[in-house]
Amino acid sequence: MADHSFDVVILGGGSGGYAAALRSAQLGKTVALVEKDKLGGTCLHRGCIPTKALLHSAEIADNTREAENFGINASFHSVDMPKVNTYRDGIVDKLFKGLTGLVNSKDITVVPGEGRLTGPKTITVNGDNYTGTNLVLATGSYSKSLPGLEISGRVITSDHALKLEFVPKSVIVLGGGVIGVEFASIWRSFGAEVTIIEGLPHLVPNEEEVISKALERAYRKRGIDFKLGVRFSSVEQTESSVTAVLEDGTRVEAELMLVAVGRGPNTVGFGYEEQGLQMDRGWVLTNDRLETNLPGVYAAGDIVPGVQLAHRGFQQGIFIAEDIAGLKPAVIDEDGIPKVTYCEPEIASVGLSEAKAKEKYGAENVSSYEYNLAGNGKSQILGTAGFIKLVRKVDGPVVGVHMIGSRVGEQIGEAQLIVNWEAYPEDVAALVHAHPTMNEAIGEAHLALAGKPLHAHA
Numbered sequence: 001m002a003d004h005s006f007d008v009v010i011l012g013g014g015s016g017g018y019a020a021a022l023r024s025a026q027l028g029k030t031v032a033l034v035e036k037d038k039l040g041g042t043c044l045h046r047g048c049i050p051t052k053a054l055l056h057s058a059e060i061a062d063n064t065r066e067a068e069n070f071g072i073n074a075s076f077h078s079v080d081m082p083k084v085n086t087y088r089d090g091i092v093d094k095l096f097k098g099l100t101g102l103v104n105s106k107d108i109t110v111v112p113g114e115g116r117l118t119g120p121k122t123i124t125v126n127g128d129n130y131t132g133t134n135l136v137l138a139t140g141s142y143s144k145s146l147p148g149l150e151i152s153g154r155v156i157t158s159d160h161a162l163k164l165e166f167v168p169k170s171v172i173v174l175g176g177g178v179i180g181v182e183f184a185s186i187w188r189s190f191g192a193e194v195t196i197i198e199g200l201p202h203l204v205p206n207e208e209e210v211i212s213k214a215l216e217r218a219y220r221k222r223g224i225d226f227k228l229g230v231r232f233s234s235v236e237q238t239e240s241s242v243t244a245v246l247e248d249g250t251r252v253e254a255e256l257m258l259v260a261v262g263r264g265p266n267t268v269g270f271g272y273e274e275q276g277l278q279m280d281r282g283w284v285l286t287n288d289r290l291e292t293n294l295p296g297v298y299a300a301g302d303i304v305p306g307v308q309l310a311h312r313g314f315q316q317g318i319f320i321a322e323d324i325a326g327l328k329p330a331v332i333d334e335d336g337i338p339k340v341t342y343c344e345p346e347i348a349s350v351g352l353s354e355a356k357a358k359e360k361y362g363a364e365n366v367s368s369y370e371y372n373l374a375g376n377g378k379s380q381i382l383g384t385a386g387f388i389k390l391v392r393k394v395d396g397p398v399v400g401v402h403m404i405g406s407r408v409g410e411q412i413g414e415a416q417l418i419v420n421w422e423a424y425p426e427d428v429a430a431l432v433h434a435h436p437t438m439n440e441a442i443g444e445a446h447l448a449l450a451g452k453p454l455h456a457h458a
């Protein structure tokens with residue numbers, strides 16, 4: 001048993017934790033980073049990166065099937081899942097090596113093992129105590145299930161889905177949120193029959209309703225089935241199949257069922273409650289500077305209530321490091337965090353929905369505009385449908401950008417600058433967008449909202 005002292009001790013080496021470690025080290029602090037599994041956490045090993053690699057393989061499968069439409073003679077034979085997985089693992093391994101090298105080069109002490117909060121400023125790992133002037137808790141999240149729904153056999157979570165060595169013939173996806181629609185998209189492109197079950201009235205219920213409806217149209221066209229506004233009741237499994245029974249009596253049978261009903265905070269068993277940390281149903285509560293009720297103890301990432309996204313975790317980690325170093329960073333505006341769902345077609349949004357903007361500013365003070373990608377040359381070349389919806393304060397800045405269409409995720413960069421820098425449509429309309437790009441559609445939408453449409457009817 002040994003005692004070690006650092007300026008900053010961080011529990012969890014995922015997006016939130018390692019960002020706090022890197023920024024603290026840059027700012028001259030001594031840092032210990034406790035990680036029980038692998039640096040990079042969910043995002044790198046079981047989340048963002050592996051799923052996006054699968055989605056890229058899925059896009060290639062679709063492109064091959066549709067090659068003839070573009071005058072290319074090619075035929076789609078099958079998906080070699082072990083090879084897809086090798087490609088995916090190659091990406092993850094490379095990024096993991098890069099991250100490990102980066103952390104090591106910064107003189108950060110990585111402590112392998114499970115840590116526990118054992119004092120107001122102490123984390124204990126394998127009997128050794130690591131005391132920090134400041135602590136950062138960033139222990140991440142886990143795939144939730146529903147009461148009575150056991151994850152076993154043919155009922156799996158995204159962790160299992162990423163390890164599959166085969167393409168299932170049919171899948172039930174329980175939950176039409178981000179993770180559910182992304183896996184539905186992957187499996188459909190790989191040739192599976194997919195049925196999504198969502199208890200709320202729409203897929204991606206956290207997006208603008210027009211976006212949800214557009215995704216539903218696109219999924220219908222792709223042959224992805226979905227049952228909306230009906231709740232799951234129970235599950236039955238046999239040797240060869242799984243059946244979801246819904247509250248209206250409908251039965252859906254498939255080879256596998258993915259449970260994608262959200263992620264819960266991973267906060268049990270680490271001494272949080274014993275040390276008097278203020279929590280709500282497992283979430284760690286913080287003030288807007290991400291400090292918990294325990295002085296000098298901060299929390300970052302998925303354990304803090306809010307959108308569970310890697311880049312939010314990064315930003316929070318950086319914020320905490322700067323706050324600890326006395327740099328007084330500006331509080332992160334949660335509404336300004338960009339969100340991308342990487343299904344086909346992609347969805348990207350930032351800022352307020354029209355409904356939320358009306359709630360905040362009054363209906364008469366909000367206007368919106370939808371620019372259809374039918375008028376955008378590059379979208380036609382790619383063969384994608386979709387639109388960009390802008391929400392603005394009347395005579396004021398753009399407060400929300402909502403997009404759907406192939407590759408629109410790549411447009412979120414400009415959209416988030418517009419919203420976060422509180423640009424007026426007139427400001428954006430005056431900037432030149434390159435032709436022919438999909439990005440041009442953002443320029444066109446702002447031209448129209450500024451009252452001078454070019455390739456659009458106002």
Ligand SMILES: Cc1cc2nc3c(=O)[nH]c(=O)nc-3n(C[C@H](O)[C@H](O)[C@H](O)COP(=O)(O)OP(=O)(O)OC[C@H]3O[C@@H](n4cnc5c(N)ncnc54)[C@H](O)[C@@H]3O)c2cc1C
Nearest residue numbers: 012014015016036041042043047048115140301302309310
């Ligand atoms: C399938 C899937 C797809 C996703 N896709 C995206 C995406 O495209 N874009 C996006 O922005 N987000 C995506 N996410 C979400 C993203 O992965 C998370 O928001 C992000 O990883 C949260 O970072 P974190 O640091 O809070 O937690 P995590 O990344 O979960 O890291 C927590 C770390 O803490 C470690 N740990 C936990 N407890 C202890 C302990 N007691 N002692 C030591 N170590 C401990 C864990 O091993 C882990 O490494 C996806 C998630 C999933 C599941």
